[in-house]
Amino acid sequence: MINCQHDQRTVYLVKETIFRALHLLKLLRFFHRRKTIILLYHRFTHEGSGEAVEKNEDYTISIGTFERHLEHLMKHYDIIPLDDLIKHYIAHTKPPDNSLVITIDDGHESVYSLAYPILRRHRIPVTLFVVTDYIGGEKEVLGLNQLIEMTGSDFLAIGSHTCTHPLLTRCSHETLRKEVRLSKQFVEKHTGSNCHLFAYPYGGMDSLNKNTEELLKQSGYVCGLTAFGGMNDKHSGLFRLRRLDVSSERDLERFLRRAYAKESPLLSKLLKTFFIQLNSLFVFGRRLYYGYWPMNWTERNRNRKRLQETRDNGIKVSSLETPLVSVIIPTCNRQEMLLDRSIPSVMNQTYQNFEIIVVGDHCTDDTSTLVRKIGDKRIRFYNLPTKTHYPLDSDDRKLVAGTGPANKALELCRGNWITRLDDDDEFSNDHIETLLNHALRYKYELVYGRVEIETRPNQWITVGSYPPKRGQMAHIGVLYNSKLRFFQYDTNAWKYVEPDDWNLFRRMIEAGVKIGFVDKVVGRAYLGKRRDRLS
Numbered sequence: 001m002i003n004c005q006h007d008q009r010t011v012y013l014v015k016e017t018i019f020r021a022l023h024l025l026k027l028l029r030f031f032h033r034r035k036t037i038i039l040l041y042h043r044f045t046h047e048g049s050g051e052a053v054e055k056n057e058d059y060t061i062s063i064g065t066f067e068r069h070l071e072h073l074m075k076h077y078d079i080i081p082l083d084d085l086i087k088h089y090i091a092h093t094k095p096p097d098n099s100l101v102i103t104i105d106d107g108h109e110s111v112y113s114l115a116y117p118i119l120r121r122h123r124i125p126v127t128l129f130v131v132t133d134y135i136g137g138e139k140e141v142l143g144l145n146q147l148i149e150m151t152g153s154d155f156l157a158i159g160s161h162t163c164t165h166p167l168l169t170r171c172s173h174e175t176l177r178k179e180v181r182l183s184k185q186f187v188e189k190h191t192g193s194n195c196h197l198f199a200y201p202y203g204g205m206d207s208l209n210k211n212t213e214e215l216l217k218q219s220g221y222v223c224g225l226t227a228f229g230g231m232n233d234k235h236s237g238l239f240r241l242r243r244l245d246v247s248s249e250r251d252l253e254r255f256l257r258r259a260y261a262k263e264s265p266l267l268s269k270l271l272k273t274f275f276i277q278l279n280s281l282f283v284f285g286r287r288l289y290y291g292y293w294p295m296n297w298t299e300r301n302r303n304r305k306r307l308q309e310t311r312d313n314g315i316k317v318s319s320l321e322t323p324l325v326s327v328i329i330p331t332c333n334r335q336e337m338l339l340d341r342s343i344p345s346v347m348n349q350t351y352q353n354f355e356i357i358v359v360g361d362h363c364t365d366d367t368s369t370l371v372r373k374i375g376d377k378r379i380r381f382y383n384l385p386t387k388t389h390y391p392l393d394s395d396d397r398k399l400v401a402g403t404g405p406a407n408k409a410l411e412l413c414r415g416n417w418i419t420r421l422d423d424d425d426e427f428s429n430d431h432i433e434t435l436l437n438h439a440l441r442y443k444y445e446l447v448y449g450r451v452e453i454e455t456r457p458n459q460w461i462t463v464g465s466y467p468p469k470r471g472q473m474a475h476i477g478v479l480y481n482s483k484l485r486f487f488q489y490d491t492n493a494w495k496y497v498e499p500d501d502w503n504l505f506r507r508m509i510e511a512g513v514k515i516g517f518v519d520k521v522v523g524r525a526y527l528g529k530r531r532d533r534l535s
Contacts, residue, residue, distance in 0.1 A: 025253055028260035028267075029076065033097040035231040035263065036085055037077070037256075040203075040243040041066070043108040043140075044115050059247035063114045069252045070124060073100060081125040082197060083157060086223050089238060102126045103225065103243065105161055105199055107135060112146040120153060129161035129199040129225070132186040144190060151191040159197030160184050160221075167202060167340055168212050176212065180219050196222045202336070203227025203243065204527065205454070213239040229456075231263055249394070283497045290495045296510075303487070303511035310483050325354040325432050326415030326482065330405035331423035332361040332387075335370050338423040341526075343374070345426035351433040354378060357412050358423075359405035362387035382412060388491065396494040403489040403500045410485045418482050420475040420501075424526055427476070431522040435479035444516035446480035446508060448473050454527040466517035468509060475501040476523040484513060 042059035044066055073079060077100040088095045104111055107130035119126055128150070136144040150156050160183040162168070168176055180198070187195035198221045200207040208224065216224050216239060224239035232241055249255045261267060287293070327346050331338050338358070346356055358371055360383040371381040388404025390397045406420060417436060421427060428434075431449075439447045450464030451474045465472045478501075493503035509515065 025257050025260070028257060028264070029098060032231065032260055032263055034094065035233050036095050036099045036101065037231050037259070038082070038085075038101040038103060038225065038241060038243045039073075040225075040227060040245045040247065041102070041104045041115070042106055042247045044110040046114070059245075061247055061249070063118070065250055066115060067118055069246065070118065070122065072252055073102075074122065074124070079124055081155075081157060082127040082159075082223075085232075086197075086238065089234060089236070090222070092234065094234070103129060103159075103199065105129045106131055106165070107142045107147070107161070109140050109142055109146070112142055112150060116150055116156075119155065123155050125155045125157075127157045127159050127197055129159040129197070130183075130187070131161045131163070131165045131201075132183040133163045134165075135186075148190060151193065157197065158187050158191050158193070158195065159199060160187055160195055161199050162201055165201045165336075167207060167336065168200065169206055169209055170340060173211070176215060180212075180215055180221075184219060184221070194220075196220055197225075198223065199225040200227075203245075206526070208240070229259070229262075231259070287496050292496050299507065300510045303507055306486055307484075307511045307513065310486070322351075322353045323416035323436070324414060325351070325417045325419065325436065325479070326409075326413035327354055327356045327432075328406060328409035328413065328418065328420050329356065329358045329423055330361060330402040330409065330420075331358055331363065331367060332402075332405075333363050333365045333367065334423045335365055335367040338367065339370055339374075341426050342421055342423050343371075343379070345429075345431075346421065347376070348429050349427065349432050350430045351436060354432060355380065355413075355415055357382070357409045359409040359412070360384060361402070361405045380412065382408065384408060390491075391494050399494040399498065400489075400491055400500045403491045403493075406489050406500075407491075410488065413482055413485065416482055417479055418485060419479045421523075422476065422525070425476050425524060426526075427523050428521060432479070434518055434520055434522055435477075438516055438518050439479060439481075442516055443514070445484060445514045446478065446505075447516040447518060448478040449518040449520050449522035451477040451523045451525060452521055453525045456527065460524075462521060464517070464519075464521075468505065468515060468517070470498075470502045470506075473502060473505050474523075474525060475504075476525055478505070480508070480513075484508065487511075 041061065044063050045060050046063060077098045078096040080096065080099050080101060082101045082103065085095055085099065085101055102124065104115065104126060107128065111128060130142065130147065134141045135147055147158070151158055160180070162179040163183045164179065166175070166179060168179065171179065184195045198216055203226045205228070208226065213224060222238065223241055225241045225243055227245050228242045229244060230242040236242065244259055246252060246255060329338065329342055343356065346354065356379045358379065358381045360367055360381070362384045368381050368383055371379060384405055390401060402422070410418070417439070419432065419435070435447045435449060438444065448464065448468065450462050452460050452462050453474070454460050463472050463474065464477060487504055487508055489500050490503050493500050496503070498506070
């Protein structure tokens with residue numbers, strides 16, 4: 001049996017050796033010493049419990065990893081309170097070189113039981129943003145007495161993260177006003193201190209606008225923190241301060257190198273060119289190691305035979321004028337975006353003969369209840385009894401996150417056609433109608449269109465061209481005949497350094513599936529707080 005962990009570790013060590021030999025992080029830190037980093041954490045778990053791995057998509061980090069983060073930060077950065085940073089920006093003075101701010105969102109109980117003792121021991125300044133209606137509620141949330149105790153510490157400040165953690169731009173003006181002001185009043189009442197720091201729920205580009213910023217100013221807040229990613233300087237807007245989400249990052253140094261590189265376009269381009277060449281060698285070696293070519297040859301022949309048998313048994317492309325379309329949505333504890341964006345984009349389709357199959361990757365929140373509350377018989381929810389096993393390496397995990405629930409959704413489909421949607425993305429209103437009409441008219445077995453992808457906050461690119469190739473097809477823009485569902489998502493696609501969607505489409509292409517292209521945007525893939533695509 002191939003030791004995949006050994007392979008991942010070898011690739012990682014080679015890259016790390018190169019970076020450390022070049023002292024790259026030290027050079028980047030010096031070059032960007034005038035910029036301030038704001039880090040974002042969420043919840044914590046015991047070292048070695050396995051919970052951190054299981055909840056990797058749920059913003060969880062082991063307390064041991066958190067301690068290692070702090071050791072690195074205390075050694076190389078000047079950790080300052082968020083209040084001090086705001087004062088510098090308001091007074092137009094420079095913060096200390098290599099200054100850094102630590103923030104924690106939501107108010108989970110693990111902040112008190114696990115993170116707080118470490119922060120207190122080292123007296124590390126931190127700002128905790130709490131969702132006030134949750135305080136004292138569920139067992140995993142901070143109790144009021146715990147919050148009050150921490151407030152008594154001179155190194156910990158409390159800020160508002162609203163009352164109920166809604167997407168503020170979707171709220172009415174009255175609801176928005178209550179979320180912003182009542183949460184501020186709660187903090188001030190129970191802590192006895194002025195609450196003037198605010199963090200936007202979700203923190204993506206669609207989480208704030210001019211109205212939210214103006215209301216924050218009117219309500220007495222002095223700043224608003226996002227989760228855009230990036231660093232801050234004197235030109236950063238006080239109500240659009242950027243944060244780097246390190247909630248599930250095991251290797252902080254590698255994460256910071258990437259963050260610094262993004263702040264240096266020229267350096268980033270040079271490094272990208274160098275590592276594209278280096279990566280091509282890794283890809284070749286990894287595929288050789290895992291026997292990619294003989295395996296692919298065998299599977300291609302098998303798929304061609306299976307496809308021909310399916311056609312011989314009648315793959316009817318145009319048998320119905322209004323065929324049933326199955327929309328599959330894998331999810332994992334992402335109920336907010338699922339209910340606010342993804343499912344509504346399907347419900348608003350111009351073509352209404354569809355079913356929605358939502359499959360949870362062992363969801364532990366109330367996604368099931370909330371989906372069923374929609375009350376539409378076309379929507380079904382199934383929760384996997386155990387979580388899909390994904391590779392530990394974050395880069396590898398990104399390639400295949402969601403494959404487990406996606407394959408289960410394929411099993412549950414009843415429709416004549418299938419299309420997939422991620423739980424934080426959305427279809428255009430005519431997504432199904434556009435792709436289905438094209439498939440029926442020209443008797444294609446698979447059709448795909450163009451997709452808008454958010455690469456950086458509020459920065460979009462459009463992908464999609466013919467003939468199909470990697471980087472120009474995304475599952476959000478694809479519709480295919482359900483007779484092709486014997487093509488399953490490959491949970492091992494990461495071994496060949498292929499994204500799960502392209503791996504699936506490549507196998508279909510090589511098998512000879514009849515493919516058509518529509519030169520029209522049929523969906524949007526958001527950056528938001530997407531951790532690992534699905535995750």
